[in-house]
Amino acid sequence: MTDHPEHPDRPRHPGWSEEDVQREVTELQEKSETAARLFDIRRIIGGLFVVYGVIVTIVGITDDDATIDKAEGVNINLWTGLGMLLLGLFFLAWLKLRPTAPPPPPVAPGDEPSE
Secondary structure (H helix, E strand, O other): OOOOOOEOOEOOOOOOOHHHHHHHHHHHHHHHHHHHHHOOHHHHHHHHHHHHHHHHHHHHHOOOHHHHHHOOOOOHHHHHHHHHHHHHHHHHHHHHHOOOOOOOOOOOOOOOOOO
């Protein structure tokens, strides 16, 4: 008989110790946290608004008088591009100033605080 009884909820892997499993779980959690920070929605929205804002601003700068006259004298591409650029920079600044908080450490079954 072994020192550790078999649990139906815990499959045994030949050659894997409890430390190996814990290390693997920790590595996967770190990779998951990195992926969550990488794909933060603020980064995606901010990046897209900055790219489109630069493009529309360049179009607004190069607009001719006929295009501006169609918009009743307002260089709408320039103003829209600058607005998009500012909004994108706001999202990226928000991401930098308030990064995603890491999840709390997992609580082991025997470590619950007692009341």
